[in-house]
Amino acid sequence: MNSGKIIEKKYRERKPDKPVKKKRDRKSYSLSIGPIHPALKEPVRFDLKIEGEKVVNVDFELSQVHRGIEWAGTRRNPVQIIYLAERICGICNICHSACFCIAVENIAGIGVPARAHYIRTIYGELERMHSHILWAGVAAHELGFDSVMYYTWKVREKVMDVMEALAGNRITKGIMMIGGVRRDIKEKQVPMLKEALEYYKKGFGKLGDIFLKDPVIKSRTVDTGILSKQDGLALCAVGPTARASGIKKDVRQDAAYAAYSDLDVKAITPKNLLGEVKGDVFDRIVVRLLEVKQSVEIIEECLKQMPKGKIVYEEKIPKLLAELRSVEGDGIGRIEAPRGEVIHYVKLVGEESPFCWKVRAPTYNNLLPWGPMLMGEQVADVPIIAASTDPCMSCTNRAVVTDGNNEEVLDNEAMRRLSVEKTNALKRRVGR
Amino acid sequence: MFEMAKELLKQLFRKPFTNRFPSKHVPKSTTKLLKNVKEGMAKVNRPVPIPEGFRGKIAYDKEKCIGCKLCIKVCPANCYDFLEKERKVKYHLSRCTFCAQCVDVCPVNALTSTKEFLLSDYKTH
Structure with missing residues (x-):
């Protein structure tokens, strides 16, 4: 009782703090997204400084999934x-295994038969088709068009069936071998492959219409998440992210591997369709859809040659x-994966297992461009911009908004809701 | 969203794209249902055909095995244990990644890929 009184006395004696009015014309919040987040797919933590809805500073932490x-x-x-x-x-299983095989072949001086080169090319392009179509579905989901997502994934199913019939497995196909491939494409499998290509030629126009002509998708993606050509070059962006900014960078064209030296592959930029390059999210959609078309053409050419x-x-x-086991030396494999350039470095020292193996996946390069892309954008655009570089997977996402003592948790659903709300608002504005 | 709306309306009159279950509801007796199907009294959705060269569960023929240990050498998931006494191998299904590299490497074809893929079970052994 006594101590209670003392405390009470102390409390009474304390002079009340004068309410200090801090004059701040700016109020910036810190918004942390990740490390685990469905929109990001790969565990990475974003630390965004936001003013109202505007992102003013971007920082991120990597290395949560070693x-x-x-x-x-x-x-x-x-x-x-x-x-x-x-x-x-x-998703990129063919490129990683092929890249490792190429690195080892370079060390040991193993010559790959011509037919194996073509089969590797066909599998690589089938994988690119499936990866890009899958990404288109994810992008639609981030924008709030779930029916479009289901439709694109339905379209994607055909290529999965083809891969299963050719390789025996749907995803991890286990088709590569050092010095070639494990399974041949038989004569009787060719008609099925050709039929699938026809299906994509027909379906591509419809998919293109859905994505490229829709006014709401256009207004959500045009001029959002811009990566300029200079930034793209300075930050070493690779793959469709770089090509959408007008950088003609493609390993298939620059350092042709497998059968690409026999094929005329040119890096696709949005200039091919739109006539100009902005480097925004819309351009990235355009590049990926055009690459699906390009892949179909490459496979057809491969089957002919x-x-x-x-x-x-x-x-x-x-x-x-x-x-x-008797080989010593080191070698590098380079391959154009659906997301960009993959590099494998292998060092063999005449032992059973390699002394060193280093992998550099394309997502690593495409992370830094997030900085300039996200700067000045709205929070509701963060999922689609982050997804636009097609970062590799791993999910369940939440974000905490901290404002002094008030904490608000923005989980994945809330983030997506923000995105959907923005789409709906735009729909109303566009009048549909 | 006009293009998509057209597509959705079309979809209303189409069959679902997904592979359907054999029957709509779980039958009271599976054997009875199968009997009815045989007699033509009931209908079930046929399973989707499995492609040739499918890499399912690996079948091991113990009689043929000569104990050369090649499968142990190439298996990326260390599926195989060598039994010293019998000079045979033991296959662990739970570790298998179904790459079928052991099937390719086996000199006496003691290992083969089957078409079996429904492998999840309540029984762990």
């Missing part, structure tokens, strides 16, 4: 690593492993 794949690789033999490399990214013959350098795997 799985030690490269470490695990140094404890396996090269044939085992092919399947480990596939699991770096589920494909020579007959062996599909793998050495069929007996124990013999291949013995050969790789």
